[in-house]
Amino acid sequence: MADHVRWGILGAANFALTQMGPAIHAARGGALTALATSTAGKAAPFADFAPGLMVFNDYDALLASEDIDAVYIPLPNSLHVEYTRKALEAGKHVLCEKPLAMEAGQFDDLIALRNRTGLLAAEAYMIVHHPQWQRAKALYEDGAIGRLVAVNAAFSYNNPDASNIRNRPEMGGGGIPDIGVYTYGSTRFVTGEEPEEVLFADIARENGVDVRAHVAARFPSFLFTGYTSMRMAPYQEMVFHGERGILRLTAPFNPMVYGQAMVILQDSEQRVTTERFPRDNHYVRQVEAFNSSVRDGTPYPCPLEFSRGTQAMIDMVFAAER
Structure with a gap:
């Protein structure tokens, strides 16, 4: 090489x-x-x-x-x-x-x-290469919000174009494969936990693909609720709600496009600390991590085993729908 x-x-x-x-x-x-x-x-x-x-x-x-x-x-x-x-x-x-x-x-x-x-x-x-997610994970692991009770997730955009691959079942389209990977995977990334059971999956479909999904899932120490949609106005947010604090990411998946990357921590006294990441490009960071792993053997932050776990949760959601 x-x-x-x-x-x-x-x-x-x-x-x-x-x-x-x-x-x-x-x-x-x-x-x-x-x-x-x-x-x-x-x-x-x-x-x-x-x-x-x-x-x-x-x-x-x-x-x-x-x-x-x-x-x-x-x-x-x-x-x-x-x-x-x-x-x-x-x-x-x-x-x-x-x-x-x-x-x-x-x-x-x-x-x-x-x-x-x-x-x-x-x-x-x-997203796991972006410093906002690395910071969120570190805050959670350091106990900044205390015992986690609930995770609330939202990711939506409006794409009704029938010719777009996201709306074509023969090409593996659908909202959950496209953006459910982010709401489910980021929850797993921050907490290090895997879902035990999908309690609820209300999924709307058009032409053979899911266009909206409201989901509730039980993890070992908290409850996950969230929605994804390809037929709603653009919105994204991740909230980790603990006994002693709340951790929010307001542009968790498309920073620099949807909004500025921020990690907002609110403690039990309602004091708010905001950290901003205005210039970090997670695509560049992802490629640099890949290059480093190939050239130097540096452990890659997102191995196939992690991605398999997110797909396993997606499989559980579709199974709960059935």
């Missing part, structure tokens, strides 16, 4: 163009080297910020290249497992968009393949 991680992207997805491609280009320890797309014109805006970009006309050709060390996969959800496996078998490290799999059991073969190849494979779960 070169003195930096040489990245390729499978597919010219808009999210890759606007967020992850620039993040890969900006992150220390790596460089955006190649793009695979069957539509040559889609490569031009990538080359604007990554001069010298190699362009392959199909995914397998990029995976076969000896000039690529790692791939980022922003393909439709239904293709994530297949191309994560292909990339690992081709000797590439893999960062795949969430949800990496559509069922928890699909992680098992990938974990075994990761272990067998010695390569890094991870879901692109960027």
